[in-house]
Amino acid sequence: MTKPFSTTTVDNDRVGFISLGCPKALVDSERILTQLKIEGYEITPHYEDAGVVIVNTCGFIDAAKEESLEAIGEAVRENGRVLVTGCMGRGDDAGHIRARHPKVLGISGPAAYEEVLSTVREVLPRHHRPDPRIDLIPAQGVKLTPRHYAYLKISEGCNHRCRFCIIPSIRGDLVSRPIGSVMNEAEGLVRSGVRELLIVSQDTSAYGVDIKYQTDFWQGRPMKSNLAGLATALAELGIWIRFHYVYPYPHVDQLIPLMADGKLLPYIDMPLQHGAPSVLERMKRPAAAEKTLDRIAQWRNICPELTIRSTFIVGYPGETEAEFETLLDFIEEAQLDRVGCFEYSPVKGAAANTLPDPVPDALKKERWERFMTRQQAISANKLRHKVGSLQSILIDSVDDGGAIGRTPADAPEIDGVVHLPGYADLQAGDWVEAEISAADDYDLWV
């Protein structure tokens, strides 16, 4: 962590924490908070109580960077002793933070747990030392998600170099965790009451390639650190297992029978970004040459209830009307269940910024609207087909008016929910079976 200014020490052992960004950043926040608790620091939600405030930033797109800069500014104004970490803590972005907020005490990059901790120790040296007899840290560590679900990060970084993305320059190349370490964490989370694990990384389909699929041990059994080995082991835990950030490579086929057998949730989050091969090539996307529509059709043959979520970008530099039409044809044929769409926006430092033929903003907007109109009709139609079906539902929250939950087809935060009005006697984390009685464009009702 760079320290442009000398730090003054404070007689306080409370730390404020602001966590921004994606589930991968959330897992980093959980690790830092767990370590702080282990070392005897208290976490406070109030600026005025905190001896120092840590801001875990997101640097994925310019809007996220601006949000991070504003959060840092608020923490500096309200408290004054601020440490910045996360995706904006590297390269040019670190310089921007320093220029706009010269009073920050230190800046570090993503997953820089030890740097953050050592600066906190310097700023707040006189903290309460934990007594293991009374200061119990839960085995699963500090979680920022509700008790019944958790993100499980299986690797850090990415070996791809998609032209619109700066993640590899922020988080580095792929570093996979050996399967034993992943499974031990998964088991601990299940013991602490987790009913759903969301498997995250930058590229889940590449799991283990950097460590040559090394053999590791879980429960005394040797297993390969690869995607199929991990999926098979996770399936033994008897809870909902949901895979995110999977690309349509042939070896992903091995997950589908496990989904068809009910051992993994029949759900794949697969960011495809475009449907025209020429655009995918210009993006340098992983699996750009794969026959994705054929693969999806094969998967649905084996597992008809498979839900596929994806994201797309419209208005990538050079995107012609014909390429955009190919994208519309692609989503029509793919019949994806859940889809997000973004207008292309250049990110500072991304290779795509030098590509010729930028698409004018008005045209990007028009394409986004055409895309969304087409996709919303597909998604709404798919939801309508669920009316009358019996669904397993994991309850997320309950109040006097009833409960809100999710089916296997809905990931938390990004997909729709199921409303269960009147079911006020349920508890978060309960599983129930219920018949769906109504649907709108996003949500279901019981």
Ligand code: SF4
């Ligand atoms: S796969 Fe592409 S978009 Fe995803 S993190 Fe890697 S480089 Fe970025």
